Amino acid sequence: MFERFSRSARQVVIGAQEEARSLGHGWVGTEHLLLSALRLPEQPGVSTLVRLGVSAENCRAAVAGVVGGSDGDGLGPEDAEALKAFGIDLDEIRRRAESAFGDGALDTPRTDPGEGAPRRRRLMKLGRRESGTRAGGGSGAGGPAPGASGHIRFTGRAKKALELSLREAIARKDRHIGVEHVVLALLRGDDKISQGMFERLGVATKETRDLVLADLRSAA
Template sequence: MFERFTSDAREVVVLAQEEARALRHGHIGTEHLLLAQLRLDTPTTAVLRRHGLDHDEVAAAVAAHLGSADLDAEALRTLGIDLDAVRDVAEATFGPGALDAPRHGRQPRSPAHIPFSSRAKKVLELSLREALAMRARTIADGHIVLGLLREGQGLAAKVLHDRGIDPQVLREDITAALRG
């Protein structure tokens, strides 16, 4: 499926991984896809901005919902605990990744690989369906946003709802931008 992605759509996927890593989340969710889209300079991003979405504000909303290692580290710092120093000592003593939690008794996952949540996978599948419905030969970044809207249950949808954004109006505006 990724071979059908335009360069902007591929960039959304790559940036979503960077967003998850920056927030120190162990998955790529719908919220990371939305944050990634907001880092681009495309007609789809322009539509999102016209609807009042800003990368930094959405990142703050995501951190408020899911937490962020930076927020956790700051809370510990107020208690006199330097999380970075603790990690450094643990890794010096036990090896890199010593504090990474294993998954179901397996080895810790590679820091280079962050898996997609089931909802994010669904969004990517829906982006293909959106492209097909529009008779597009490729999957553009706007199709990913349409997939986010169609999925409608992830944190990205909650962030949109909390900001009073009407998903149907946004869908119409994104669709118009894609038809350009």
């Protein structure tokens, strides 16, 4: 199917991995596809979103709000001070964990939160592990954090969006899959991450799909 993607649509797919990596995510989801599409604001479909006020900046904020930012589940300064009273030093735990597993070991989500898995390891759980384990120990010592380089897997919802983009192209009798079809497919997303992201962006998906289609008809 990938050979049917236009050059710009391929850029969106490839750029989604870059977006996931820049956010420290170990998966590529619909949120990363949208962020990547917004790199091409003049493309059909994307230009409609831009006209509605969607930008890479507010989309990134929406993703952080739905998926969780680098400190979305973390403990604040008051929590850290309280834990110190019990002999638990979070800074030391972080230092030792990053020494063993790489920078951001406590922050990088391991699995897609849209598929029901925990977003990342909890500090308290790691703290207990670290208290009984030497820094540098364990089978993963010294290894890079997942998703630091190389291929990052596409989630089921991202694959579904790419499959839907093909259906969008067929429905319009287009001979290629363009960025506009990817955008239309993303607006059809029924998973909680996609829905939550568009809700935070103030985008009514059905109405926006109609606007995208109207813009495409006008440009034809």
